[in-house]
Amino acid sequence: xxxxxxxxxxxxxxxxxxxxxxxxxxxxxxxxxxxxxxxxxxxxxxxxxxxxxxxxxxxxxxxxxxxxxxxxxxxxxxxxxxxxxxxxxxxxxxxxxxxxxxxxxxxxxxxxxxxxxxxxxxxxxxxxxxxxxxxxxxxxxxxxxxxxxxxxxxxxxxxxxxxxxxxxxxxxxxxxxxxxxxxxxxxxxxxxxxxxxxxxxxxxxxxxxxxxxxxxxxxxxxxxxxxxxxxxxxxxxxxxxxxxxxxxxxxxxxxxxxxxxxxxxxxxxxxxxxxxxxxxxxxxxxxxxxxxxxxxxxxxxxxxxxxxxxxxxxxxxxxxxxxxxxxxxxxxxxxxxxxxxxxxxxxxxxxxxxxxxxxxxxxxxxxxxxxxxxxxxxxxxxxxxxxxxxxxxxxxxxxxxxxxxxxxxxxxxxxxxxxxxxxxxx
Amino acid sequence: xxxxxxxxxxxxxxxxxxxxxxxxxxxxxxxxxxxxxxxxxxxxxxxxxxxxxxxxxxxxxxxxxxxxxxxxxxxxxxxxxxxxxxxxxxxxxxxxxxxxxxxxxxxxxxxxxxxxxxxxxxxxxxxxxxxxxxxxxxxxxxxxxxxxxxxxxxxxxxxxxxxxxxxxx
Numbered sequence: 001x002x003x004x005x006x007x008x009x010x011x012x013x014x015x016x017x018x019x020x021x022x023x024x025x026x027x028x029x030x031x032x033x034x035x036x037x038x039x040x041x042x043x044x045x046x047x048x049x050x051x052x053x054x055x056x057x058x059x060x061x062x063x064x065x066x067x068x069x070x071x072x073x074x075x076x077x078x079x080x081x082x083x084x085x086x087x088x089x090x091x092x093x094x095x096x097x098x099x100x101x102x103x104x105x106x107x108x109x110x111x112x113x114x115x116x117x118x119x120x121x122x123x124x125x126x127x128x129x130x131x132x133x134x135x136x137x138x139x140x141x142x143x144x145x146x147x148x149x150x151x152x153x154x155x156x157x158x159x160x161x162x163x164x165x166x167x168x169x170x171x172x173x174x175x176x177x178x179x180x181x182x183x184x185x186x187x188x189x190x191x192x193x194x195x196x197x198x199x200x201x202x203x204x205x206x207x208x209x210x211x212x213x214x215x216x217x218x219x220x221x222x223x224x225x226x227x228x229x230x231x232x233x234x235x236x237x238x239x240x241x242x243x244x245x246x247x248x249x250x251x252x253x254x255x256x257x258x259x260x261x262x263x264x265x266x267x268x269x270x271x272x273x274x275x276x277x278x279x280x281x282x283x284x285x286x287x288x289x290x291x292x293x294x295x296x297x298x299x300x301x302x303x304x305x306x307x308x309x310x311x312x313x314x315x316x317x318x319x320x321x322x323x324x325x326x327x328x329x330x331x332x333x334x335x336x337x338x339x340x341x342x343x344x345x346x347x348x349x350x351x352x353x354x355x356x357x358x359x360x361x362x363x364x365x366x367x368x369x370x371x372x373x374x375x376x377x378x379x380x381x382x383x384x385x386x387x388x389x390x391x392x393x394x395x396x397x398x399x400x401x402x403x404x405x406x407x408x409x410x411x412x413x414x415x416x417x418x419x420x421x422x423x424x425x426x
Numbered sequence: 427x428x429x430x431x432x433x434x435x436x437x438x439x440x441x442x443x444x445x446x447x448x449x450x451x452x453x454x455x456x457x458x459x460x461x462x463x464x465x466x467x468x469x470x471x472x473x474x475x476x477x478x479x480x481x482x483x484x485x486x487x488x489x490x491x492x493x494x495x496x497x498x499x500x501x502x503x504x505x506x507x508x509x510x511x512x513x514x515x516x517x518x519x520x521x522x523x524x525x526x527x528x529x530x531x532x533x534x535x536x537x538x539x540x541x542x543x544x545x546x547x548x549x550x551x552x553x554x555x556x557x558x559x560x561x562x563x564x565x566x567x568x569x570x571x572x573x574x575x576x577x578x579x580x581x582x583x584x585x586x587x588x589x590x591x592x593x594x595x
Contacts (some may be wrong), residue, residue, distance in 0.1 A: 060482065132552065169572075195573035197538070209556060213570070213573070216568070218541075218568075218569075237566075238567070242541075257542070257545060262542045262545070283539065283542040283543070283546070285538045285542050286538045286539060287543070299536070299539055327535065329535065329536040330538070344536075370533065370534065370580065373536065373537065388580060391580065
């Protein structure tokens with residue numbers, strides 16, 4: 001737990017030397033990503049590695065599906081300031097943008113990173129920024145740089161400084177993990193010999209909630225990340241499942257079958273008071289909140305096969321929201337309310353898909369099968385999901401407009417149930 | 427009444443046709459683990475003076491296993507499981523013991539939906555046993571969804587072994 005506290009203590013001191021408010025919307029999407037050169041940073045002093053910073057930034061930008069970092073081997077030079085950039089050479093390399101910078105040590109053991117973004121075709125500096133961090137903040141700084149580049153070029157807030165939680169391990173040896181969104185700095189949050197599933201983050205990123213079968217029966221547990229303190233919120237007869245934090249962090253939507261069959265309930269966390277939202281003899285489960293907190297999206301078998309529905313939190317009135325296909329489940333709405341990610345079965349294969357809320361248009365994002373548990377990044381631009389590769393369950397990411405699918409490199413070889421944490425306040 | 431007669435008829439036919447050969451491949455492990463966990467492994471059936479088709483838990487699980495299998499996307503009890511369930515119902519009626527019905531699914535589909543499907547299967551077994559006269563207060567359903575597969579692998583054989591309810595003490 002100390003590690004978590006340390007990384008939270010990490011602070012930013014960022015000065016924008018030159019920042020033009022310029023937004024270039026990349027709508028080519030993942031299928032035609034923008035070539036970008038991320039040049040190994042210069043560095044002096046020990047403990048910081050400029051190559052590593054560039055690798056982390058490249059990897060972040062690549063996984064977004066929006067960018068295609070050009071190969072280090074094809075770079076003719078390694079400029080570290082705009083004055084050293086020969087734009088003509090970079091244009092020939094195919095790069096449309098260029099990121100570079102340098103790291104310099106500070107007296108306190110930390111370091112400062114100065115980094116620039118250049119528009120190769122326009123032959124101009126887009127920004128130059130400086131950020132400082134402690135000795136253990138190299139990865140944080142690299143993700144910060146990724147966020148700045150991504151935001152400037154796409155117009156969407158970057159989500160590279162976020163974290164994920166997920167479940168790993170096989171029957172009898174289950175662990176709940178937390179890591180950076182790229183799978184680095186993995187740490188164990190809890191161990192169990194019994195199943196653990198359905199983690200979700202509180203909107204402030206300080207707590208997680210999940211289902212644990214410790215003692216042989218399911219219960220919903222709340223865990224505070226900084227202290228490791230856990231408390232059991234529910235242990236009703238039957239199902240205690242699928243907890244989802246409300247946008248204001250005060251309530252949980254959960255699935256309970258104490259009334260005889262699975263229905264959706266809302267629990268006020270402070271008082272533990274329950275309110276039943278759905279009451280139907282079919283299966284109602286996998287609740288999650290609409291962006292404004294007024295509705296709950298859930299999976300229901302009330303029409304025969306599982307489909308997504310939306311219920312009003314105040315009235316419980318439900319309407320069906322998916323119509324394409326005979327298996328649509330595990331719906332999650334983006335924070336801007338524009339998209340719903342979910343699992344969609346097509347030709348017997350379970351894919352990760354998104355539905356445009358306004359038009360109802362469904363886009364299948366993956367070519368994998370047996371996809372599960374899609375989790376939207378807080379900026380709504382990427383989905384992390386679990387899928388099978390080589391007989392094992394892995395975490396993978398895909399951009400919401402399709403394109404590149406990348407396996408998240410975590411330590412445990414059998415992982416599932418990703419939950420993408422909120423933006424981290426700065 | 428006619429449903430009951432039908433069930434008994436099918437069960438009898440299955441008994442005649444299949445003997446006790448069914449479903450002994452993957453659940454042996456579970457059966458022996460459960461048999462070993464109780465103190466009644468060798469106690470015999472005579473102490474309670476119960477009727478034919480019943481016995482102690484160990485001998486019922488030795489003979490029938492403790493796993494009820496299901497078709498894809500279904501919570502319906504198959505005729506092949508009825509003989510076993512009839513034996514368990516006699517056992518539970520005469521002994522008054524508690525049983526936990528652990529529902530499980532294959533890995534296809536989402537985990538929480540499968541949790542609900544596993545519960546359906548457990549309840550389906552509970553309903554069958556209740557219909558045979560077992561008190562519902564003796565039965566508890568716990569679903570593990572797809573979290574505790576009996577067999578690894580993503581093929582039809584593994585799936586067929588994972589869609590199951592385990593009857594445990």
